[in-house]
Amino acid sequence: xxxxxMTNHAGDYGKNLxxxxxxxxxxxxIGLVGLGCYLWLVPGSGLSDHAQGFYxxxxxxxxGAGLGLLMRNEWMLRHPExxxxxxxxxxxxxxxxxxxxxxxxxxxxxxxxxxxxxxxLVAVDRRLVTVLLCSMAAYVLLFLGGRLGLSRKL
Amino acid sequence: xxxxxxxxxxxxxxxxxxLADAVDVTRQTIISLENGRYNASLLLAHKIANYFGMxxxxxxxxxxxxx
Numbered sequence: 001x002x003x004x005x006m007t008n009h010a011g012d013y014g015k016n017l018x019x020x021x022x023x024x025x026x027x028x029x030i031g032l033v034g035l036g037c038y039l040w041l042v043p044g045s046g047l048s049d050h051a052q053g054f055y056x057x058x059x060x061x062x063x064g065a066g067l068g069l070l071m072r073n074e075w076m077l078r079h080p081e082x083x084x085x086x087x088x089x090x091x092x093x094x095x096x097x098x099x100x101x102x103x104x105x106x107x108x109x110x111x112x113x114x115x116x117x118x119x120x121l122v123a124v125d126r127r128l129v130t131v132l133l134c135s136m137a138a139y140v141l142l143f144l145g146g147r148l149g150l151s152r153k154l
Numbered sequence: 155x156x157x158x159x160x161x162x163x164x165x166x167x168x169x170x171x172x173l174a175d176a177v178d179v180t181r182q183t184i185i186s187l188e189n190g191r192y193n194a195s196l197l198l199a200h201k202i203a204n205y206f207g208m209x210x211x212x213x214x215x216x217x218x219x220x221x
Contacts, residue, residue, distance in 0.1 A: 087178075094183040094192050 012056030013083045024070040084129055111139055156215045160188040162206050177201040 038055050047055070077081060089095070118132045163173055170188075173183040177198065183200075186192035194214070195200065203210045 072217055086181060088174075092180045092183055093195050094186055095180065097192075128196065 012079065013087045014077070017083075020073055021070065021077075024066055024073055026066075027062060028066030028070055031059055031061075031066050034059030035063055050078055107139070107143075116140075123138060155193050155217065156190060156193075157187060158213055158215070159184070159202060162208075162213065163188075164205075175204065176205050218220070 003111060034055070036057050038052070042055055051068075114132045114136050118129050121128045121132065129139055159173070159209060163170070170181050170184045174184045178201070179198065183192065183198075187194055196210075199210050199214050203213045
């Protein structure tokens with residue numbers, strides 16, 4: 001549903017922008033919850049400095065991204081004269097095809113790199129191999145789910 | 155597939171930006187279409203042909219061996 005909301009360019013662009021606001025607010029909320037957890041829960045948790053840093057970095061990154069996307073969206077909502085150009089940039093079929101093919105290449109590339117890394121890491125740490133194999137299994141499941149959903153839709 | 159977009163555009167003294175604006179794509183897409191690096195979707199082909207007041211077959215030339 002969120003993906004549909006973010007990529008649905010048909011119809012009123014202003015309505016799309018207003019719908020996107022909720023998705024960006026959700027991203028911001030996730031980041032703020034992460035920051036809240038970092039401030040109130042992490043200090044007494046006994047996590048290593050590295051884990052705490054990772055927690056803080058992730059929460060700040062998500063908050064920053066959510067805030068940036070929300071601000072851009074709000075600015076766009078207040079400037080209807082910019083909508084047509086923005087809509088054309090987003091719906092341009094060549095750009096969409098480039099993004100889709102790049103995502104396809106990246107997905108396949110990451111999958112094969114993970115397989116390669118799993119062969120190398122099996123001699124180093126089995127936990128890392130488990131993480132890689134779970135990630136590859138998630139990719140396969142998402143791929144099959146996507147294929148099934150799209151084959152019914154298209 | 156080849157097309158006559160550049161030829162038709164020059165005959166009618168239309169810029170790439172004007173054509174792009176009329177058919178709701180970026181100028182870069184028009185450039186790629188004219189260079190033959192990108193094949194238009196049926197919808198875009200229809201919009202371009204409609205803009206020139208022609209049929210799709212008159213603007214886009216489909217070569218049989220590509221089938």
